[in-house]
Amino acid sequence: MDWGVSNCNSLRWAACYGLFSVPRAGAPIAFALAALASTGDARDGAKVLAAMTSAQLLGAVPIARLGRHLNRSSFFRILIAIRTAAMLACAIACASHASIQILIGSAAVAGLVQGAAFGYLRNAANQLIEPARMIKTLGIGVIAAEFTFLITPIFSAALGSVSAALAIAAIAIIGSTPAIFLPNIAQATTPTALSPKGVVPRGVQVWLACACVNAAAVSAIEIGAVSIALGLSLKPEHGAVITGTLCVASLAGSTWMSMRNRQYPACHVLIMLSLATAGAALVAINYSLATSLLGSAIVGAAGVPLIAYCSFEIGNRVTPEMRPEVFSLLKTTTSAATILISALIGWTSIVITLHIATALLASAALGLLTRRLILGFHGVRRSKLLVNPAAPEMPRGQHNET
Template identity: 50%
Template sequence: MAAISITGNAAGGATALAAMTAAQLAGAIPVARLGRGSNSIAYFKILIVIRTMALFGCAAACSARAPYSVFIAAAVASGLVQGAAFGHLRNAANYLVVPTQMTRFLSFGAFATELTFLVTPILAAALGTVSASLAIAAVAALGALPAFILPSAPAADAKAEEAEKRKAISPDVLIWFACACASSAAISAVEVGAVSLAMGFGLQAGYGAVFTGTLCAASLIGAIGNSFLNRTFSRHQVAGMLAAIVIGIALVLQNSFGLSIVGCALVGLFAPSLGIHYSLQINRLARPEMRAERFSALKISTSVGTILASSMLGWTSVSLTLTAAIWLLLFVLGVISVQDLIVGRRLSTARTQSLPD
C-alpha cells in the first residue's frame, strides 16, 4: 500500500520488504551483541523505540510522498533492530518467569504470535483504505505499547573471560538452529504457496486462505494445548513431531483437497511445540551472557527457512518446494537420531567403566 501511495506501483512493496528482511538478518547478532551484559528489558525497550521511530519515519515518508528510497531507508532501520529485539525479549523471560512456568509462558507467546499473524493484516488493510501512512503508524504504535508495560528485571551477570565470549557455537546449538530452519521452511512453503495450492485444485486464488487459515487455527490449538500441558519434550517426542510434520507435508502434496487440509492441520498443530522446544534448548545450552545473541541467531534461522521456501516457490513450483521441505526435515531428523545414538553409546560406555571390577 505504501509503494502504491508513493510510486503508484505495488511491486515496490516487495523491494522494501526484502530490504527490511535483509537488514534484520544482518543486524540481529551485531545489535544483540551491543547489549551484552545490559539489562535485557531496558535494552529491548531501547530497540523498540528505534524500531517505532523508524516505522513512524516510514509513515511520514508515505504521507509526504517522499522519494521511495527514503521510505526504504526507514524500513531498513526498523528491520536492523528487529532480530536483536526478539533475542533480548526472549532472554528477559528468564528473569520474569519461573523455570517451571517457562513452557506455559512460551505457549502464550506462540498463541499471541499466531493471533497477531491473523489480525494485523486485516487491521492494516482496513486502515489502509483510509491512508497507508495511517496504517503504518497504527501498527507501529501497537507494536510499541506492550514493550513499555513490561516490568523491570535484574541485569544478567555478564562477567566472563574474553576467551569464553569468543567460544564457537557448539554442535548441539547448531543442530537446533538447523531444526528451526527446516521447520520454518516447511511452514512457510504451505503459507506462501497457499494460493498456488488453491489454484492447483482449480479454485480461485482467494481460497488460498483456507490452507493458511487451517494451519494458523491448528497452531492456535497447539499453543493452547502446550499451555495446559506445561511440559518439556524428550528428543524422541521431538523426532515424532518432526515426523508428523513430514507426514503433513506429504498429505498436502496429495492430489486431494481434503487430505491437503488435514496435512495443513498436522503441520500447524505441532509447529508451536517444536518452536518452544528449540527455544528451551537454546536457553539450556547457551551461556547466560550469550543467550540474547543465540536467540537472535535462532530468529535468523527461522527467517532463513522462510527465505529459502519463498525463493524456491518463486523459482520452481509449490510441489518441488514442499518436496524439498520434506527432505530438509528428514535430514534434521537423521541428525537428531545419529546424535541420540552417539550420546546413548557414550552413556553406556560411562556406566560400564563405572562398574566395579
C-alpha cells in the same frame, strides 16, 4: 518467586511477545499500500519489506552483542524506540509522498534492530519466569503471536483503506507497547568472558537446525497456499482455507504445549518431527483438498509448537550472558528459512519447494535420531566402564570365622 508475581510476569511477557510482532505482521499490506500511493505500483511494497527483512538478517547478532554489558531492559527499550522511530519515518515519508528510496531506507533501519530486539525479548522470559512455568509461557506467547498475525493484516488493511500512512503509524505505535508493558529485569552480575569462537555452543546447532526446517515447512504452506489451491484446480480464494487450517492447528498445538507444561522427551521430539514430515509430504503430493488440509493441520499442530520448544532447549544450553545473541541468531535462522522458501517458490514451483521442505524435515528427524543413538551408545559404554568389578570372594575359612 511469588506465585502471583510469576503468573503476572508470564501473562505480561506473553502479551509483549504477541504485540512485538505487530509491525512485521502488518508491514506487507501497509507497505504495499504505501508503495501504491508513492509509485502507483503495489509490487514496490515487496522491495520495502525485503529491505526490512534483509537488514534484520544482517543486524540481529551484531547489534545484540552491543548490549552485552548493558542493562538488558534499557537496551531492549532503546531498540524498540529505534524501530518505532524508523516506522514513523516510513509513515511520514508516505504521507509526504516522498520517494520510495526513503521508504526503503527507513524500513531497513527498523529491520536492523528488530532481530536483536527479539533476542532480548525472548531472553527476558528466562529472567522473569520460573523454569516450572517456562514451556507454558512460551505456548501462550506463540498463541498471542498467532492471533497477532491473524488480526493485524485485517487491521492494517482497514486503516490503509483510509490512509496508508495512518496504517504504518498505527502498527508502529502498537508495536512499541512491549517497551512499556515488559516488566523491569534486574541487572545481572558482571558478565563472564565469552568464547571468541562464536555464539553457538556445542549442542545448540541441532535445535537451531530443527527450528529452521520447521519454519521452512510452515512458510512453504503459508506463502504457497494460493499456488497449492491452483494446483488442485480450485479458486485462488481457497488458499485462505489452507492457511486458516494451518493457523488453527498451530493454535491448538501451542495450547496443548502450554497446558501440558512439561519438557519433551527425545522420543516426543522425534515423533513431532516425523509428524511434521508426514504432513508436509501430504501437502507436497497435492492429491486433493482434503489431504492438503490434513497435511497443513499436521504441520501446524506439530511444527509450530516445536519451533517454540527449540527456543526453550536453546535457552537451557547457553549461559545467561549468551542468550540474547543466540536467540537473535534463532530469529535470523528462521527468517532466513522463510526467505529461502520464498525464493524457491519463485524460482521453481510450490510442488518442488514442498518436496525440498519435506526432505529437510526428514533429514532433521534422521539426524536427531542418529545423534540420540550415538549418545545412547556412548552412555552405555561409559556406564559399563564405571561399574565396579565384583569384590573377590573371601576364603571359606574366613567366612566361618566371621
